[in-house]
Amino acid sequence: MKSLITGRNLSKSYGSKLALNNVNFEIQKGAPVALVGPNGAGKTTLFSLLCGYIAPSMGELEILGHKPGSAALFNKVSALPQDAQLDPRFNIDKQLSFYAKLQGMSTKQSHVEALRVLDLVGLSEIAKNRAGDLSHGMRKRVTIAQALIGSPQIVMLDEATAGLDPIHAREVRELVSQLSDQATFILSSHDLTELERLCSQVLHLDKGVLSEHQTKAVNTDKHFYTLMLSDVYQNVEQQLQALEGVSRVYMSQHKEYVIEYQPTGDPLDIALLQFCRQHNWQYRQLVNGHTLENQIFKQEKL
Amino acid sequence: MATPLTINIGRLTQIAGFELVRMFLTKRGLIALAAFALVWLVILRYPIGQAVGIISSPDFEQIARDISGSIGLSKLLDWPEAEFAMYWLIALYSFPVFSLFICSDQTVGDRERGTLRFLSLRSTRFEILFGRFLGQLAVLTCLVGITLIATLAVLGFRDPSLLAGGVGRAVSIFLILIVTFAPFVALMSLINTFASSSRLSIVLAILYFTAGGIIVGLLEWQIPALSTLDYLFPGVQIEQLAGQNLPLLSALAIPLVQTAVLLVVAQRVFARSSL
Numbered sequence: 211m212k213s214l215i216t217g218r219n220l221s222k223s224y225g226s227k228l229a230l231n232n233v234n235f236e237i238q239k240g241a242p243v244a245l246v247g248p249n250g251a252g253k254t255t256l257f258s259l260l261c262g263y264i265a266p267s268m269g270e271l272e273i274l275g276h277k278p279g280s281a282a283l284f285n286k287v288s289a290l291p292q293d294a295q296l297d298p299r300f301n302i303d304k305q306l307s308f309y310a311k312l313q314g315m316s317t318k319q320s321h322v323e324a325l326r327v328l329d330l331v332g333l334s335e336i337a338k339n340r341a342g343d344l345s346h347g348m349r350k351r352v353t354i355a356q357a358l359i360g361s362p363q364i365v366m367l368d369e370a371t372a373g374l375d376p377i378h379a380r381e382v383r384e385l386v387s388q389l390s391d392q393a394t395f396i397l398s399s400h401d402l403t404e405l406e407r408l409c410s411q412v413l414h415l416d417k418g419v420l421s422e423h424q425t426k427a428v429n430t431d432k433h434f435y436t437l438m439l440s441d442v443y444q445n446v447e448q449q450l451q452a453l454e455g456v457s458r459v460y461m462s463q464h465k466e467y468v469i470e471y472q473p474t475g476d477p478l479d480i481a482l483l484q485f486c487r488q489h490n491w492q493y494r495q496l497v498n499g500h501t502l503e504n505q506i507f508k509q510e511k512l
Numbered sequence: 513m514a515t516p517l518t519i520n521i522g523r524l525t526q527i528a529g530f531e532l533v534r535m536f537l538t539k540r541g542l543i544a545l546a547a548f549a550l551v552w553l554v555i556l557r558y559p560i561g562q563a564v565g566i567i568s569s570p571d572f573e574q575i576a577r578d579i580s581g582s583i584g585l586s587k588l589l590d591w592p593e594a595e596f597a598m599y600w601l602i603a604l605y606s607f608p609v610f611s612l613f614i615c616s617d618q619t620v621g622d623r624e625r626g627t628l629r630f631l632s633l634r635s636t637r638f639e640i641l642f643g644r645f646l647g648q649l650a651v652l653t654c655l656v657g658i659t660l661i662a663t664l665a666v667l668g669f670r671d672p673s674l675l676a677g678g679v680g681r682a683v684s685i686f687l688i689l690i691v692t693f694a695p696f697v698a699l700m701s702l703i704n705t706f707a708s709s710s711r712l713s714i715v716l717a718i719l720y721f722t723a724g725g726i727i728v729g730l731l732e733w734q735i736p737a738l739s740t741l742d743y744l745f746p747g748v749q750i751e752q753l754a755g756q757n758l759p760l761l762s763a764l765a766i767p768l769v770q771t772a773v774l775l776v777v778a779q780r781v782f783a784r785s786s787l
Contacts (some may be wrong), residue, residue, distance in 0.1 A: 256533055262786040263629055281518040284634050294626025299538045311526050312634040 212244045213272075214364055214394055215260065220269035222255050224363035229255040231418040232269070239363075239413070242386060242395035246506060247415035253398045254292050256415065257368045261289045262397070273364065277449050285313045288362040292398075298342025302328065302352055306359065327355040330385060332378075347374050354382060358389070365389075366396045371404060383408060395398050406502040414506055423505050434499050435469045436462065437482060440492035449489070453481055462504050465494075478479050478495065517779075523635045524643045531647020532654070535614075541726065544614060552659050555602055560666055563598035587756040591679045591686065595667045596685060604691055604754055608696045608747050611652055612717045613699040617710035618644040619782070628787050641782050645701045645775060649694060656689050688763055692753065695746035695767045698774035705781040721745060746770055 215237040222230040229252045237243050247253050258264045259271055262279020276282045296305050303324045310320035328334045331351040341349060350373055355367050364438060367386070371379035383404055386395050390408075399405055405412065411425040439446070446467055447459045455474040462468045471478050486493045502507075535541040559566065566572055567589060588597040619640065622628045629641055660682045668675045699720070700713060707713040728741045742748045749766045752758040 258786070261629065261633060263632065265784075279632065279637075281520070281636050287633065289629070289633055291626060291629040294629045296630070297622070297625070299534070299540060299628050304533070308526065308530055309630060309634055312523050312631070314522070353630075 213237060214274060215396075216270075216272045218270045220271055221267050222252075222258065222259060222264065223267045224507065228418050229444075230259075230266075230415075233415075233418075234418040234420070235413055235420055237394065237396065239394050241410040242390050242397055242408045244409035244412040244502075245396060245398040245415065246400075246402065246405060246502075251415040252418045253415055254368060256413075257289070257291065257396075257398065260366055261287075261291060265293070272444065277492075285360050286362055287364045287366070288357040289366040290357045290368055290370055294353060295349060296341040296352060296356070298340060301338055301340055302333075302344075303337040306352075306356055307357055310359050311492055315360075323359055327358045329354070330358055331355045332381060338433060346394050347378055349379065350374055351382070354385075362393050364396065365393045368398045369400075370397060371399060371401060379404070387455075401500070402503040402506065412502060423502065433471050433473060435471070435479060435482060436495075436497040436499070437467045437469060437486075437493060438463045438495040438497070439467070439486075440494045441465070443489070443491055446491075450485070451484075453478070453485060462501075466501075468500065468504065516640050518636045519639060519642070520635070523639050524646070527631075527635060527639060527643025528647035528650060531644060532650055534647075535651045548610075548655065556659075556662050556666055558593050559602060560598050560663055563594040564670070567597055568595045580630065585755045591681070593667050593674050595663050595670070596678065596681050599660070599663045600685055601754060603685075604692070604750055607652070607656065607689065607693055608750070611648075611693050611696045612700060612714060614651065615648040615697045616704075616713045616717075618701050618704045619647055620704045620707050620710055620713055623704075623787060627691075632787055637782050638779055641701060641705070641779055642775065645697055648697050648700070649690070652693055652697065653690055654721050656686060656693075660686055688753070688760075691764050691767050692747070693767075695770035695774060698771045698778065699746050701776050702778035702781065705723065705778050705785060722755065743770065746774075 213236040215235075217233055217235045220230055220233040221228065232498055233252075233256070245253050245256065254266070259266055260273065260278055262277070262283075271278055272384045273283055273287055278287075296302070303321065306324035306327065307317070307320040310323040311317065315323055325334055325337060328337055331353065331354050333348060333351055336344060336348060336352075341352065344352065350370070354367065354370055356368065370386075371382050374382065380400075386397065389395070395408075397405060397409065414423055416423045437450075442465060447461060450456060450467065450469055453471075454476065455471045455478055456469055457472055458470040460468055469478075469482070479498070482496060483493070485491075533630065534546070572585075572589075585601075588600065591597045619628060621633070635643070664675070664678050664682050667678045699717060703713045703716050703720075704710075707716055725745065728738070728744065731738045731741060743766065746767065749758055749763060753763050
């Protein structure tokens, strides 16, 4: 399969500070891709490179076979850059229509498109409001709407749900999920649970160095379960260790246990749930494999 | 980030047209327009409305010299449309300063706010820069056109028989003024590529003309051959142009070349800057 995005030996430095260090990656068409990492890890720098806002110090970056920022990518690549705002003096529909017209739509089509994308983010009623009159969360959703104008093949959302209340953050996640068969989304967020739900490929940046993780399927080969309990119970590790096939149990964080096991004839997940029931342990979640948070936390601690 | 110089006329027109919307359909733009209209109402009522008396006055030459520091304004006395002679002088000296202010936020505000990031995913940097330049020039063109029409009305009110000749005079003044003001707009396009606010753009433009003028003056004093450095400054020809003492070719060529050079430099800086 031909890659949508390819980065080779990509580095970016600001003066003496190396923000990205020899990063290599490929993104294929398909499920959303997550870009995670601590503050200052280089996520926004990588987003800015992908959008063509800045040039790499070294290395090559290609999107759909073109350099970022190339006119050939207009209408194919869209983005929500972090902290970018619409002009506060204009009506929302006027600005979105203007962007749609730049993407080649007629005046009439552009108005219809502006209302369509506003409707997607649940804001069609504020089309005539000025950007400056909206709340932070509404402004964020409008900027997400601008990224959905037309039919982009790649949509990059940098911290799309940051600053949104839980209900609207969930709506944005559902929107991404709905549209992910039409476009490949690249998402950055600090909410790892959110990314774990949406994405199968995770690009993890730390101190400018990139590594990859898988959130689904592949984890099952590693023979781990992560059990999250609702309450604190005595000797959980020792008691779980006694189960057949379990080779190691440790507490990854408060009320959360990672169970390493060797596959035997009986499925361990069923046995685990039965064990919880027998001991009257209330459990919250059983994850097949490591949680993304644990994978990343472990790596950053190394 | 350097990208190939791509121009799509449709996108260019959209970007330029949006500048007109920004000026004429936003609250801030309308307030600026109202201030402009008030100032020009006073100008039309007094200096232009009483142009015949002023220009026929023996003190006019002295007044004009005081205003512009120029000499050889006698050709203006030959214009039967005295209102246009007065308009010509006032517009030639006031619009460049005015244009530095109204064109001070071509890209800098959008860059600081991040709005340029939305635009740059839909149009090339050259289209943004040149489109904004054209848009601001279009705004100036509208304002010059409106003031010229008002002056023509004042002229017609005084002496309707001068209207026919006045229209021709207005058209030639209009064209020369727009070309003359273009490098001032282009200078602000350039300053916008590296300034961090529209206010700083204005300060830098003032410094360019004042401190830059002093430095160039000193250099020319030491090395007279460096007098060509005067051409670094938009409006270098205005002094001669005011008295109609500049050949038409020079009157058009100097600002057009300055505009082209300033836009090329602006494009090079803008293409390499981070958004």
